[in-house]
Amino acid sequence: MSNVLEVFARPEPPPAKQEMGFFTDTSLCIGCKACEVACKQWNQLPADGLEWTGHSYDNTVMLSDTTWRHVAFVEQFDSKGAGRWLMMSDVCKHCRQAPCQEACPTGSIIYNEFGNVYVQQDICNGCGYCVAACPFGVLDRNEEDGRAHKCTLCYDRQKDDMEPACAKACPTDSILFGPISEMKQHAEKRVEQLHARGETDAYIYGAERAGEYSELNSIFLLKDKPQAYNLPEAPRRPAAHMKKSYAFSFGAAIFLGAMSALLLSGDE
Amino acid sequence: MAESPTTTYYDIPLLKRPLWRWEIAWYFFLEGISSGTYLLGVIAELLDRERNQELVQAARYASIAAILPCPPLLIADLGRPERFAHMLRVFKPSSPMNFGAWALTAYSGPVALLAGSQMAADKSRLLPSQVRSVLKHVPERLTGVAGVPAALAMMAYPGVLLSTTSIPVWSRTRVLGALFACSSFSAAAAVLSFVLHYRDADDRLLRKLRKVELLASGAEGVALAGYLLTSGGGAKPLISGRYAKHVFIGAVVGGILLPALIGGKGKRRGLFAAALTIAGSFALKWAVVHAGRDSADDAAGSHEAALPNESATGWKSKYRVSGT
Numbered sequence: 001m002s003n004v005l006e007v008f009a010r011p012e013p014p015p016a017k018q019e020m021g022f023f024t025d026t027s028l029c030i031g032c033k034a035c036e037v038a039c040k041q042w043n044q045l046p047a048d049g050l051e052w053t054g055h056s057y058d059n060t061v062m063l064s065d066t067t068w069r070h071v072a073f074v075e076q077f078d079s080k081g082a083g084r085w086l087m088m089s090d091v092c093k094h095c096r097q098a099p100c101q102e103a104c105p106t107g108s109i110i111y112n113e114f115g116n117v118y119v120q121q122d123i124c125n126g127c128g129y130c131v132a133a134c135p136f137g138v139l140d141r142n143e144e145d146g147r148a149h150k151c152t153l154c155y156d157r158q159k160d161d162m163e164p165a166c167a168k169a170c171p172t173d174s175i176l177f178g179p180i181s182e183m184k185q186h187a188e189k190r191v192e193q194l195h196a197r198g199e200t201d202a203y204i205y206g207a208e209r210a211g212e213y214s215e216l217n218s219i220f221l222l223k224d225k226p227q228a229y230n231l232p233e234a235p236r237r238p239a240a241h242m243k244k245s246y247a248f249s250f251g252a253a254i255f256l257g258a259m260s261a262l263l264l265s266g267d268e
Numbered sequence: 269m270a271e272s273p274t275t276t277y278y279d280i281p282l283l284k285r286p287l288w289r290w291e292i293a294w295y296f297f298l299e300g301i302s303s304g305t306y307l308l309g310v311i312a313e314l315l316d317r318e319r320n321q322e323l324v325q326a327a328r329y330a331s332i333a334a335i336l337p338c339p340p341l342l343i344a345d346l347g348r349p350e351r352f353a354h355m356l357r358v359f360k361p362s363s364p365m366n367f368g369a370w371a372l373t374a375y376s377g378p379v380a381l382l383a384g385s386q387m388a389a390d391k392s393r394l395l396p397s398q399v400r401s402v403l404k405h406v407p408e409r410l411t412g413v414a415g416v417p418a419a420l421a422m423m424a425y426p427g428v429l430l431s432t433t434s435i436p437v438w439s440r441t442r443v444l445g446a447l448f449a450c451s452s453f454s455a456a457a458a459v460l461s462f463v464l465h466y467r468d469a470d471d472r473l474l475r476k477l478r479k480v481e482l483l484a485s486g487a488e489g490v491a492l493a494g495y496l497l498t499s500g501g502g503a504k505p506l507i508s509g510r511y512a513k514h515v516f517i518g519a520v521v522g523g524i525l526l527p528a529l530i531g532g533k534g535k536r537r538g539l540f541a542a543a544l545t546i547a548g549s550f551a552l553k554w555a556v557v558h559a560g561r562d563s564a565d566d567a568a569g570s571h572e573a574a575l576p577n578e579s580a581t582g583w584k585s586k587y588r589v590s591g592t
Contacts, residue, residue, distance in 0.1 A: 008357055055278045062280055072277060099434065105366035106351075107358035125354045126347015128287035129365050132433035132560065135574065137283040146347025203584060211581040226584065230277035230567075232574035234582030238432045239362055241442055245431045249424040249445025252491065253307075256453045256484055257420070261311045263479040264320070 007123055019115030020158060021180035021217035022167065023187050024089055026229075027194060027202060028174035031057060031087040035069040038169035042154065043068065062230070063090055065140040068151040069166045072229050088220065088229045089166070089175055092117065092138045092151035093206060097214035099238045100130035100139055100150075108148075115180070115217055116153040124148055135213075135235035153218075180217050187219055199223070205231065212240040282570040286435055286560040291345040293557040295338055296426045296448065297455070297550045299372070302334035303422035304456020306379055308480070310412040310419075323473060325386055326463040330456075332383035338372070364429040371421035378415025381406050423449045430556070436502035436573035437563035438556070443498060447491040448553065451519075454484035455549035458527070462542035465535050478532045485524045485545060492519065492552070502573050505562035506555060514555035523548010 039045065045066045053059050056073040063070045070090045077083030095101075098117045101109045108123035109130060119130075119139075126146040130139045139150045154164035162168070167177035176183060187204045194202040201223045206216030213235050226233045276282075309327025312320035343352045355369035381403075387395050388403035395403070427448030430438040438444060457480045464474055492515075496503045506515050522544050531541030563569065576582040 004353075007351075007354060053278075058278075074277065102362045103365065103432065105358075105360065105363045105369060106354040107360060108354070123351075123354055123357070124348070125351035127345070127355075127365060128347070129363065129429075129433075131284045132286040132288075132435055132564075134284065135434040137281065137564075140284050141287055141347050143347075148347075205583045207583070210583050211576075212579045225275070226582070227571045228275050228277065230280060230282055232282060232571065233584065234574055234576035234580040236434065236439065236574065236580050238434055238439055240579065242362075242364065242428060242432050244442045245428045245445045246424060248443050249428055249449045250420060252446035252449040252487065253420050253423040253453070256450065256487060257307050257311060259483055260308060260453075260457075260480045261315065263483065264308075264312055264323075264476050265315045266476065 013110075014113045016115075017113045019180045019217060020153070020178065021094060021115070021183055021219070022091060022153070022164075023176040023178075023183035023219050023221070024091065025174050025176065025187070025190060025221045026086065026088040027190075027199070027221055027223060028172045029071070029087040029089055030172055030174075031071055031073055031085070032171060033071050034169040034171060035089045035166035035175055036060060036067065036071060038165040039069040039151075040067075042157070042165035043152070063092070063136075063138050063150070065142040065149040068092065068149075074224065074228050076224075076228075086224055086228065088222070089170075090229070090231075091166070091218055092153070093136055094151075094153060094217035095214050096217060097237065099133040099135060100148075102239045103129040103133035105129060112155055114153070114155070114158055116155065116158075117150075117217075118152055118155055119148055119150060121147055121149075133238050135232055135238070180219075183219060187221060190221060194221075210234060212237045276567045276571055279567045281565050281567050282574070283434055283564040285564045286433070287347075288345060288557055288560070290554075291341045293550075293554040295341045295345075296553045296557065298334045298341075299338050299422055300426070300448065300452025300549070300553070301456050301459050301546075302331045302338070302379065303375070303419040304453045305334065305459055306331040306375075306382075306415065306419045307423070307453075308456060308460060309382070310416060313409065313412055319470075320473065322464055322467065322469045323460060323477070325390070326460050326467075328382045328386040330459050330463065331379050334459075335376070335379055342372075364425050364432050367421070368425045368429060371418050371425060375415060375418035375422050378411050378418065381411045382408065382415070385411075423452050426452075430560070433560075435560045435563050436566075436570055437499065437505050437559045438502075440500055440502035440573055441495050441498040443491055443494045444556070447488070447495045448556075450484060450488040450491045451549045451552050454481065454488045454523075455546050457481045457484050458542040458545035458549075461531075462539055462546070465538040465542065468535065474538065475532070478538075481531065481542070481545065482528060485528060488549075488552075489520070489524045500573075501569060502563065504566070504569055505559040509559065509562050511555035511559045511562070514551045518551025518555070519548045523551065 058073045060067045072088045074086035108120045112118045124147040163177040167175045205220040207219045305327045312323045343349045360366040384403040385406040388400040427445035431444045461477050527541035527545045
């Protein structure tokens with residue numbers, strides 16, 4: 001019984017700390033998947049099975065409830081064999097205003113003291129709303145334990161002043177971790193550096209607000225359109241038009257109620 | 269129309285499939301009938317309790333009968349059903365699901381009290397006589413009116429819940445909430461019409477109710493057209509996908525057009541028309557809920573629905589200027 005009531009208690013949250021985040025520089029990624037392995041190992045996530053997709057070296061396909069880092073392999077070659085590889089280690093975007101957090105009806109999904117989006121597993125009841133809300137397709141419900149899972153940004157490691165397992169394991173520093181302000185400065189510099197070298201297709205994904213969508217605390221340096229990496233070019237914030245939707249639907253219900261009153265009261 | 273994306277990533281879906289299945293389609297259907305019949309019952313009672321006696325009675329029983337399966341359906345849908353009460357751990361209007369959980373909680377009291385009061389008045393044997401004697405003292409009009417805001421919320425929130433996601437077929441429009449509300453209302457009016465036709469109710473009352481049915485069906489048709497038109501490419505799973513037949517044959521022809529043509533001319537036709545409207549509303553909600561899965565599976569469609577527009581600008585533009 002005490003367990004049942006415990007979740008209704010609202011203890012004082014820990015004091016806010018510096019906002020931390022990832023900068024994933026895809027121009028440095030060599031597709032070694034050390035991040036995937038380190039993530040699985042640290043977070044004790046099960047393997048995804050040894051299944052070959054057949055289309056590339058990508059065999060985990062997408063982020064999921066048991067895959068919190070996913071390396072995408074984009075192969076852009078023409079018929080003569082000329083072209084390039086693009087590799088990107090994808091992860092939860094830790095949006096500053098996260099659709100999953102806004103949707104979560106139980107308050108399970110929170111922003112923790114490091115400004116990261118975190119699913120409290122003792123609260124989540126597996127309603128599935130965050131799964132449909134995320135514009136990046138990050139969250140999914142685990143069918144064995146019935147709860148939603150995603151990258152925790154190694155909350156447990158951060159509490160002990162350690163960097164996340166994926167960043168620790170990355171051999172090329174394609175995955176950097178630190179205060180998000182520093183990550184953004186670093187990303188700007190890196191883009192300038194690449195542009196100076198003639199790689200003018202490099203740009204940063206997620207460093208500032210993009211219209212209705214908030215900035216991300218997990219930013220990326222990309223070298224092609226976001227779609228090429230299976231990222232949305234301009235994600236929408238689901239709640240942006242919620243009030244308008246409510247206005248229309250309450251309006252319809254009230255209109256029909258009022259008209260029914262008129263029709264039912266008439267004496268013919 | 270913005271440029272369409274040149275490539276996707278091996279056609280792997282951008283979005284995750286919504287997990288909601290038949291439980292939620294049934295829930296939206298039943299809770300819509302419950303809240304709609306509740307509202308019509310309260311309206312009829314406030315207008316003229318005596319003349320609308322049969323309508324009020326049918327509405328009270330229909331609203332409780334339709335809401336009773338709802339909590340089990342919602343609980344069964346959860347990944348962790350034993351944690352259903354966590355829904356009420358917080359009050360969080362930014363989440364339509366949390367809002368809906370509170371609306372359902374607030375709605376359950378008045379709907380149960382009115383049904384109980386009706387059972388007491390009808391001397392129902394389902395209730396022990398002591399309970400009946402207590403329920404006789406329920407202030408019916410006050411209780412009825414007190415439940416109206418919650419009933420309106422129950423009509424209004426389901427479509428908004430689906431709209432407040434990233435699934436293109438639900439989220440690219442602002443009128444899905446209104447569509448579900450209209451569909452709920454027309455199904456509710458049809459349920460009452462069915463019961464009153466079956467019980468050979470007063471003709472004058474049936475004719476009035478027929479007008480309400482036509483109004484609600486008409487509104488449902490307009491809202492459906494508005495929904496499909498404002499959804500753009502997002503509506504593809506409903507227009508050309510496997511759920512197109514549910515929408516066009518089920519909801520439009522079966523649920524709206526046929527009942528308008530055949531109803532209002534005698535008991536059998538009235539019963540048939542009402543049954544068709546109810547089935548049409550179910551087909552619509554079934555299709556919309558399930559189309560979310562097809563919509564999420566469509567990689568190119570999801571990327572197209574996430575192209576930049578005025579309010580969602582995306583991040584590439586800044587570097588396009590200095591870039592190629």
